[in-house]
Amino acid sequence: MSDALSFLLKARPEAMGHYFAFLKEAGKHLDPKTRALISVITKVHSQTERGVRQYVRRAIAEGCDGTEILDALLMAFPALGLAKIVWAVDVLLAM
Structure with missing residues (x-):
């Protein structure tokens, strides 16, 4: 994971958490x-x-x-x- 992405996860965990949940959910049938x-x-x-x-x-x-x-x-x-x-x-x- 990049330093920038790590920073975003720490700075805005709620927003980034939704993003990662979206990615996981979007591909669950693949x-x-x-x-x-x-x-x-x-x-x-x-x-x-x-x-x-x-x-x-x-x-x-x-x-x-x-x-x-x-x-x-x-x-x-x-x-x-x-x-x-x-x-x-x-x-x-x-x-």
């Missing part, structure tokens, strides 16, 4: 691999390298392999565009 892949895509969309690395590791821990992560990126092509996918692959190759 299997862990699917949730992890969606999280990777959201971090690629915002081009958050630290987040991409964090959620790729989580996806792998949930049983995803490299081809599934790549498939998820390519399935999100209409939303991400080529530049973000190339950026994400650069991050993946550096891991």
Whole structure:
């Protein structure tokens, strides 16, 4: 967790608690691999390298392999565009 997120949790625990509860509730009907892949895509969309690395590791821990992560990126092509996918692959190759 980033220092900024830790600060927000301490400074506004009630607001941030609702945010984390929302995230947990929103994906409760998805299997862990699917949730992890969606999280990777959201971090690629915002081009958050630290987040991409964090959620790729989580996806792998949930049983995803490299081809599934790549498939998820390519399935999100209409939303991400080529530049973000190339950026994400650069991050993946550096891991």
